[in-house]
Amino acid sequence: MQTIEQLQKLLETAIKNLKFPDQPKQLYDPITYIINLGGKRIRPLLVLMATELFGKDAINSIHAAMAIEVFHNFTLVHDDIMDNAPLRRGQATVHEKWSTNTAILSGDVMMVEANKNLAKVNPIFLKDVLDTFNATAQGVCEGQQLDMEFEQRDDVGIDEYINMIRLKTAVLLGGALKLGAIIAGASEKDADLIYQFGENIGIAFQLQDDILDVYADPEKFGKQVGGDIIANKKTFLLLKAFELANGEIKHTLKTWTDYREFDSKEKVEAVKGVYDALGIQNIAKESMNNYLDKALKVFAQINVSENAKSNLLALTTQLMAREY
Amino acid sequence: MQTIEQLQKLLETAIKNLKFPDQPKQLYDPITYIINLGGKRIRPLLVLMATELFGKDAINSIHAAMAIEVFHNFTLVHDDIMDNAPLRRGQATVHEKWSTNTAILSGDVMMVEANKNLAKVNPIFLKDVLDTFNATAQGVCEGQQLDMEFEQRDDVGIDEYINMIRLKTAVLLGGALKLGAIIAGASEKDADLIYQFGENIGIAFQLQDDILDVYADPEKFGKQVGGDIIANKKTFLLLKAFELANGEIKHTLKTWTDYREFDSKEKVEAVKGVYDALGIQNIAKESMNNYLDKALKVFAQINVSENAKSNLLALTTQLMAREY
Numbered sequence: 001m002q003t004i005e006q007l008q009k010l011l012e013t014a015i016k017n018l019k020f021p022d023q024p025k026q027l028y029d030p031i032t033y034i035i036n037l038g039g040k041r042i043r044p045l046l047v048l049m050a051t052e053l054f055g056k057d058a059i060n061s062i063h064a065a066m067a068i069e070v071f072h073n074f075t076l077v078h079d080d081i082m083d084n085a086p087l088r089r090g091q092a093t094v095h096e097k098w099s100t101n102t103a104i105l106s107g108d109v110m111m112v113e114a115n116k117n118l119a120k121v122n123p124i125f126l127k128d129v130l131d132t133f134n135a136t137a138q139g140v141c142e143g144q145q146l147d148m149e150f151e152q153r154d155d156v157g158i159d160e161y162i163n164m165i166r167l168k169t170a171v172l173l174g175g176a177l178k179l180g181a182i183i184a185g186a187s188e189k190d191a192d193l194i195y196q197f198g199e200n201i202g203i204a205f206q207l208q209d210d211i212l213d214v215y216a217d218p219e220k221f222g223k224q225v226g227g228d229i230i231a232n233k234k235t236f237l238l239l240k241a242f243e244l245a246n247g248e249i250k251h252t253l254k255t256w257t258d259y260r261e262f263d264s265k266e267k268v269e270a271v272k273g274v275y276d277a278l279g280i281q282n283i284a285k286e287s288m289n290n291y292l293d294k295a296l297k298v299f300a301q302i303n304v305s306e307n308a309k310s311n312l313l314a315l316t317t318q319l320m321a322r323e324y
Numbered sequence: 325m326q327t328i329e330q331l332q333k334l335l336e337t338a339i340k341n342l343k344f345p346d347q348p349k350q351l352y353d354p355i356t357y358i359i360n361l362g363g364k365r366i367r368p369l370l371v372l373m374a375t376e377l378f379g380k381d382a383i384n385s386i387h388a389a390m391a392i393e394v395f396h397n398f399t400l401v402h403d404d405i406m407d408n409a410p411l412r413r414g415q416a417t418v419h420e421k422w423s424t425n426t427a428i429l430s431g432d433v434m435m436v437e438a439n440k441n442l443a444k445v446n447p448i449f450l451k452d453v454l455d456t457f458n459a460t461a462q463g464v465c466e467g468q469q470l471d472m473e474f475e476q477r478d479d480v481g482i483d484e485y486i487n488m489i490r491l492k493t494a495v496l497l498g499g500a501l502k503l504g505a506i507i508a509g510a511s512e513k514d515a516d517l518i519y520q521f522g523e524n525i526g527i528a529f530q531l532q533d534d535i536l537d538v539y540a541d542p543e544k545f546g547k548q549v550g551g552d553i554i555a556n557k558k559t560f561l562l563l564k565a566f567e568l569a570n571g572e573i574k575h576t577l578k579t580w581t582d583y584r585e586f587d588s589k590e591k592v593e594a595v596k597g598v599y600d601a602l603g604i605q606n607i608a609k610e611s612m613n614n615y616l617d618k619a620l621k622v623f624a625q626i627n628v629s630e631n632a633k634s635n636l637l638a639l640t641t642q643l644m645a646r647e648y
Contacts, residue, residue, distance in 0.1 A: 027469040078432060082425040101406040101472060104428060108402060109465040111435050112458055119454040126450050130443040134436055141433040145351040148425060 004311060007048045007058055011041050014062050015069065020113065030094045030106040031113070034073045037089045042319070043176045044069040049312050050180025050194055053304060060122070061183040064129060067117035068176045071133075074110035075140055077103050082148060111137075121183055128182045132195075136175030143168025150234050161239050162203060170202025193302045200295035201316060207288035210235040212322060214272060215281055226268030232257050236287065237280050238271075244278045292320065328635060331372045331382055335365050338386050339393065344437065354418045354430040355437065358397045361413045366643070367500045368393040373636050374504025374518055377628060384446070385507040388453060391441035392500045395457075398434035399464055401427050406472060435461075445507055452506045460499030467492025474558050485563050486527060494526025517626045524619035525640060531612035534559040536646060538596060539605055550592030556581050560611065561604050562595075568602045616644065 002010070015035060020028040044065035048058035079085075080093040081103050087093060095103035121129050146164040150156045177198040181191040212221065213228040214237060228235050238257075245253050253274045256267050275281060295316075299309065326334070339359060344352040368389035372382035403409075404417040405427050411417060419427035445453050470488040474480045501522040505515040536545065537552040538561060552559050562581075569577050577598045580591050599605060619640075623633070 021466075024466060024469045024473065026473065027466060078428055082428060104402055104406060105465055105469055105472075107432075108435070109462060111432070112461045112465065115439060115454065116458045116462075119451060119458060123451045126454075127443060127447045130439065130450075130454075134440045134443060137436045138433060138440075141429055141436065142345075142348055142351060145348045145429055148429075149348065149350065 001052050001308065001311065002058060004045070004049075004315060007045060007052070008041065010048065010058060010062065011044050011065065011069075014066055015041070015044075018066060018070070018113075026098065026102055027106055027109055030077070030098055030102060031070075031073075031110055033097070034077055034088070034094055035070070037091055039089065041069065043072050043172060045315070046173060046176040046198065047180040049315065050177040050186075051184040052180075053194070053302075053308050053312060054181055054184035054186040054190065055304070055308065056184035061180045063117045063120040064133075064179045064183055065176075067114045067133065068172070068179065070110055070117060071114040071137060072172065074107050074114060075144070077107040077110065079144055081107075082144070125182050125185075129179055132175055132178050132182060136171050139167045139171035139175075143171070156234055156239055158236065158239055158243065161234065161236060165206040166199060166203055169206050170199045173202040173205075174198030187303070190302050190304075193298045197295045197299045197302075200291045200298070201319075204288050204291040204295065205319065207236055207284055207291065208320065208322065210237055211281060211284050211288065213237075214268075214275065216322075226264070226272070229268050229271045230264050236284050237275055240283055241271075241274055241278055241280050244280075245274065249274055249277055325376050325632065325635065326382060328369070328373075328639060331369060331376070332365065334372065334382060334386065335368050335389065335393075338390055339365070339368075342390060342394070342437075350422065350426055351430055351433055354401070354422055354426060355394075355397075355434055357421070358401055358412070358418055359394070361415055363413065365393065367396050367496060369639070370497060370500040370522065371504040373639065374501040374510075375508040376504075377518070377626075377632055377636060378505055378508030378510040378514065379628070379632065380508040385504045387441045387444040388457075388503045388507055389500075391438045391457065392496070392503065394434055394441060395438040395461060396496065398431050398438060399468070401431040401434065403468055405431075406468070449506050449509075453503055456499055456502050456506060460495050463491045463495035463499075467495070480558055480563055482560065482563055482567065485558065485560060489530040490523060490527055493530050494523045497526040497529075498522030511627070514626050514628075517622045521619050521623045521626075524615045524622070525643075528612050528615040528619065529643065531560055531608055531615065532644065532646065534561055535605060535608050535612065537561075538592075538599065540646075550588070550596070553592050553595045554588050560608050561599055564607055565595075565598055565602055565604050568604075569598065573598055573601055 018035065020031050022028070047061050047065040047068055051061040052058050076088060077094045080088055081095045081100055085093050086096050091097075093103070094106060098106075118129060118133055119126070143164055143166070146160075147168055150161070150164060174195040175198070178191050178195040181194045186194070210228065213235065214226060216225055218225045224230075227233075228238070232238070241253055242250075252270060256262070256270045256274075259267070299312070302309070342359065344355050346352065371385050371389040371392055375385040376382050400412060401418045404412055405419045405424055409417050410420050415421075417427070418430060422430075442453060442457055443450070467488055467490070470484070471492055474485070474488060498519040499522070502515050502519040505518045510518070534552065537557075537559065538550060540549055542549045548554075551557075552562070556562070565577055566574075576594060580586070580594045580598075583591070623636070626633070
């Protein structure tokens with residue numbers, strides 16, 4: 001079994017070797033650009049790790065890993081148009097650097113490139129691989145749609161929110177792991193278990209993101225603490241606070257989220273004050289830990305040796321160990 | 325072998341039976357909308373006809389036909405955003421009726437739906453089917469990119485134009501036929517021949533469209549005669565005219581295409597006068613007939629009975645028989 005570092009090297013080489021046509025330049029340059037903006041490459045790593053978990057060499061699923069990475073970058077390009085985002089990983093987004101039309105069409109052709117990579121997997125697994133990939137891709141699109149709709153709504157419930165983050169971010173982690181399992185010839189039961197592990201881990205990660213936005217150590221946090229509060233982003237914390245708040249506290253929360261102009265620092269302090277009064281941090285952590293527990297429980301049921309499982313457990317721990 | 329009418333009925337039923345999830349409504353309603361705007365369903369028909377050409381029942385390729393039709397409609401939704409088109413088949417385009425974001429995301433999920441249909445074909449043909457479909461989809465994206473770039477350029481050559489229409493419209497006809505052939509178990513040689521037939525027919529159709537825009541009988545033509553001239557669309561006719569024009573004629577052509585404000589009828593008459601002086605209609609017809617001849621020559625080489633070929637020849641004749 002290869003170490004995480006070895007798998008990451010394998011990935012970096014494969015990503016460098018992704019070849020796109022030279023022409024039309026305007027169509028293919030944005031693909032190279034977005035893919036080389038970097039990122040942690042967690043999703044393709046999960047594909048490879050799942051293949052190794054079930055006793056096969058990661059090289060077997062390298063094309064599926066590339067399909068997942070290209071697909072993920074495609075969703076970033078189109079999401080950035082829809083979210084009107086100027087920056088991605090500190091650099092100009094594709095629609096800003098080129099144009100919206102270029103971003104639409106380059107995104108489309110990335111989807112085709114993802115499928116081309118997928119078609120390279122061992123034909124005996126192809127049908128299962130396609131079904132899993134397509135279900136995953138469909139879920140991601142549905143999640144983005146719900147996310148956009150939630151921006152326009154004032155009555156989003158916690159369950160709906162969890163379902164949205166499940167679709168928008170968690171199914172891709174589950175799908176990546178399941179692809180790796182299928183290509184390793186895992187049983188249907190094990191492939192489903194690893195999918196559920198990924199989905200629950202994905203929800204836990206997103207809840208952790210929501211918590212970190214408010215409670216991260218500013219020294220260690222990569223971005224501005226309180227960014228979600230400033231933008232009135234409908235996170236688990238804000239939705240839960242609206243669910244629980246009453247009287248004076250509800251008034252404070254509503255006042256601050258209704259302000260069109262405000263001092264950012266003051267708003268973050270005020271909303272954080274509401275969260276603290278309601279014990280939101282602990283409620284969010286509890287929910288996060290529930291999903292983490294669920295994930296670990298299904299992971300424990302997977303029918304491989306404890307030794308084979310150690311890498312994925314280590315990665316999970318590493319990813320959940322962000323400080324706050 | 326089924327008649328064209330029987331195949332069209334099979335198609336209409338299959339299209340009616342296409343099922344998409346109910347929720348999120350905003351994501352899936354546009355798909356039902358665009359697919360039910362109608363159209364001649366030529367592309368999925370070609371899939372079915374190719375399967376029957378090679379001696380198999382069309383039902384074998386019905387899922388591939390649906391994949392092609394859904395993919396085609398996906399390209400319409402995204403192209404209409406990029407072209408800023410308000411109408412499609414006389415009805416509001418998706419981005420006009422809903423929003424650009426909805427049109428982007430519904431289009432994306434249509435691409436997934438196309439792939440889901442494709443994954444339903446007989447697994448023994450799946451790898452070949454995917455490779456053909458993905459190459460086709462990639463070509464269509466490249467064609468749209470070139471088409472957009474040509475709008476901004478003043479030096480587009482005839483060869484470049486032919487390549488653009490080949491990618492934008494002809495490869496999809498070739499790809500549709502090849503998919504049907506693969507699923508019928510045709511030899512690689514025959515599958516390539518039917519692809520070439522489709523590609524050349526597709527170029528001939530597009531050249532015919534260019535000619536009809538100017539020379540159609542207004543009584544029989546579905547849209548405004550001269551629409552391409554009014555919009556300065558870089559058709560075969562306009563590009564050829566710029567290639568051949570000199571002196572006074574060139575001056576006239578340049579003047580009319582440079583005007584920002586003009587009387588439409590006058591402009592159509594003037595540019596048509598230039599075309600007539602240069603014999604553009606005959607040059608375009610000659611080029612169209614060249615591609616038609618090429619198509620028929622490769623079609624003749626396909627290793628099936630003349631009887632089996634009659635349906636596709638009849639359809640070709642029918643499609644080329646538009647009056648002008």
